[in-house]
Amino acid sequence: MGTDETTAGHLQELRRGTVVLACLIRLRTPDYGYALLESLNGLGITVDANTLYPLLRRLEKQALLTSEWNTDEARPRKFYRTSTEGERLAEVLTADWHLIDEALRRLTTGDER
Amino acid sequence: MTTLTDRYVWAASRSVPESQRTDLERELRERIGDATDALVETGRAPADAERMALVELGDPAALAASYVDRPLQLIGPRYYLMWWRLLKLLYSVVLPIAVAAVAFAEILSGADVGEVIGSAVGVGFSLAVHLGFWTTLAFAVLERSPGKGADLAWTPDMLPQLPELSRPGRRGELIGSLVFLGIFALVLVWQQFGLPWVGALEAIPLLDPELWSFWIPYFLALIVLEMLFAIAIYAWGWTWWLVVANLVLNVAFVVPALWLFTTGQLINPEALEAMGWPWGDAGDVIVPVFVAVVIGVAVWDVIDGVIKTVRGRGGAMPTLGRT
Structure with a gap:
């Protein structure tokens, strides 16, 4: 039981930064909170609503996302889209992701340069 | 008729500044509505679904605090050590000196032992409460004031x-x-x-x-x-x-x-x-x-x-x- 909790905690820590990257990539096409949540979870990037909604707001505050209210339907929805700055950050994060992946691969195979 | 959602939105938005209220209300209604609809689709009654969605959102005051970046602790890690050290210093220097001074003054004025102890304990207690309260209040205000604040950096x-x-x-x-x-x-x-x-x-x-x-x-x-x-x-x-x-x-x-x-x-x-x-x-x-x-x-x-x-x-x- 304790081991499971420890594993879950570490998994959550490992995935925390990847949710940001996933959002920035996914929101190249504008979408609203719940649709994003569904599509990320459908892809296997598990994220909780209580994490995602505050995250979107934070990214918007940092000007990495822009938002627009869509009032065409009965329920107004806030559509987020990755900004130019967000796009730049996504590139940096992706490059870093590949570096880490490569480093871990080499560590595992014992090929430490 | 007011719904649970109305009550939740009102409870959350009343504690944020006027300028952010409309935005928070709209975002919350979208979020609660979408979550409720998803639960209804899994076969739950609308009333139950709404209730479940709200339970998942949690305490509206906490949600509003995170929305406006308001700290949910009295004194956070940034100031805690400073507060703790100052409090120890005040209690170990100011308090005993004041109590000793009061006791001495009572003795000089010819009070008996009971009176001396009584007034020393009384002054000591109220001074301890005052020192603790005002120090803590000052740090709580500091915690909530914008800007970096005066960080008393630790040095070797x-x-x-x-x-x-x-x-x-x-x-x-x-x-x-x-x-x-x-x-x-x-x-x-x-x-x-x-x-x-x-x-x-x-x-x-x-x-x-x-x-x-x-x-x-x-x-x-x-x-x-x-x-x-x-x-x-x-x-x-x-x-x-x-x-x-x-x-x-x-x-x-x-x-x-x-x-x-x-x-x-x-x-x-x-x-x-x-x-x-x-x-x-x-x-x-x-x-x-x-x-x-x-x-x-x-x-x-x-x-x-x-x-x-x-x-x-x-x-x-x-x-x-x-x-």
């Missing part, structure tokens, strides 16, 4: 000395204390047979001989305790327990000594007569000066112990902790 200079390194320095202090206390005890006993180096007192005791019934043995016992205390400092270095012990010893010495002195029970009347006391108007000056010096020495001794303890423990006292 605040690191404590290792016990083995500070010990040689303490050996000198130990020897000094023991010699001084020994001489003091000797003088206390010897004065009974007169002080040969003071012409007028060659055969007359300086202190009132009646004090032998209790007070002189009491002071001699206190000197023994002071010696043990000096050895404890040498052995363990300053700790907060020893600071408290130092305070108790100082109070135990100063309060009775000054009480005896100011009520005229300390000095032998014959000795006074032999010395020709009072020396004109000089008495009006000498008595308050003597009282002030005795209190001053005791207070400094206590503060000195606090400073050494804080320095030894690596506590941050930016103004006092560095030489």
Whole structure:
């Protein structure tokens, strides 16, 4: 039981930064909170609503996302889209992701340069 | 008819500034609506679905606080150590000095033991509450004020000395204390047979001989305790327990000594007569000066112990902790 909790905690820590990257990539096409949540979870990037909604707001505050209210339907929805700055950050994060992946691969195979 | 959603949105938005209220309300309605719809699709009754969606959102006040980045703790990690160190400093310096001063003032005004203890405890308690409350309030306000605030950065200079390194320095202090206390005890006993180096007192005791019934043995016992205390400092270095012990010893010495002195029970009347006391108007000056010096020495001794303890423990006292 304790081991499971420890594993879950570490998994959550490992995935925390990847949710940001996933959002920035996914929101190249504008979408609203719940649709994003569904599509990320459908892809296997598990994220909780209580994490995602505050995250979107934070990214918007940092000007990495822009938002627009869509009032065409009965329920107004806030559509987020990755900004130019967000796009730049996504590139940096992706490059870093590949570096880490490569480093871990080499560590595992014992090929430490 | 108001729904649970209406009540939730109202509860969350009333605590955020007017300018952000509309935005928060719309975002919340979208989020609750979408979550409720998704739950209805899994086959739940609309009322249950709404309730479940709200339960998942959690306390509206917490949600609103995270929305406007308001801290949910009174004092956060940024200021906690500063607050804690300041509070310890105030409680270990200001509180005992104030209590001792009140007790002394009561004794001077001729109050009985019960009154002295009662007012000392009363003042001590209310002062402790005030110190704690105002300090905490100031830090809570600081925590909520925008901007970085004054970070009292930790520096390596605040690191404590290792016990083995500070010990040689303490050996000198130990020897000094023991010699001084020994001489003091000797003088206390010897004065009974007169002080040969003071012409007028060659055969007359300086202190009132009646004090032998209790007070002189009491002071001699206190000197023994002071010696043990000096050895404890040498052995363990300053700790907060020893600071408290130092305070108790100082109070135990100063309060009775000054009480005896100011009520005229300390000095032998014959000795006074032999010395020709009072020396004109000089008495009006000498008595308050003597009282002030005795209190001053005791207070400094206590503060000195606090400073050494804080320095030894690596506590941050930016103004006092560095030489």
